[in-house]
Amino acid sequence: MLAKIALGMLVATTGCAAYLLQDGLVHVTVQEFQKDGTHLHLVVPAVLAPLGAHLIPARQMERARQHLNEWLPTMRLTATELEKIPDSVLVEVQDAKQHVRIAKSGDGLDIDEESPREHVHVWIPLRAIYDTADAFQSRFDAE
Numbered sequence: 001m002l003a004k005i006a007l008g009m010l011v012a013t014t015g016c017a018a019y020l021l022q023d024g025l026v027h028v029t030v031q032e033f034q035k036d037g038t039h040l041h042l043v044v045p046a047v048l049a050p051l052g053a054h055l056i057p058a059r060q061m062e063r064a065r066q067h068l069n070e071w072l073p074t075m076r077l078t079a080t081e082l083e084k085i086p087d088s089v090l091v092e093v094q095d096a097k098q099h100v101r102i103a104k105s106g107d108g109l110d111i112d113e114e115s116p117r118e119h120v121h122v123w124i125p126l127r128a129i130y131d132t133a134d135a136f137q138s139r140f141d142a143e
Helices: 002-020 048-055 058-068 072-082 126-142
Strands: 025-032 039-045 088-094 099-105 108-114 118-125
Touching: 048 126, 058 126, 072 126, 108 126, 118 126
Parallel strands: none
Antiparallel strands: 025 039, 025 118, 088 099, 099 108, 108 118
16 A cells, blocks of 8 residues: 555656656756856746746736737747757857847757856746747737
């Protein structure tokens, strides 16, 4: 009996882990260069973004609709098309004090910002961008 319970818990845990990791992981690193600066490193399941779109209160969705509605098809199309191209730098801007680089890396977007104050690095799976845009669109269509 105990073995069946343990097996059931293992199957449930594996199923939950598979669901949380289906879109991959978002990596965020922030390092501030000042004396007591922050050093933050987060790794978060990307599926939380589309789930969050379904948790936004209805009264806030109207503001989201105004800002996002025209960009959702572009976000989905961009994520789909970026999956097809090889790894490459998409945008790179540098001046005397700042450097920003956005690249397609593997199956995600690699975003780096470096300035005298801080270094910020974000990696977002393309699938998460597509799924988040899709989740917002389904919320907009339902209301």
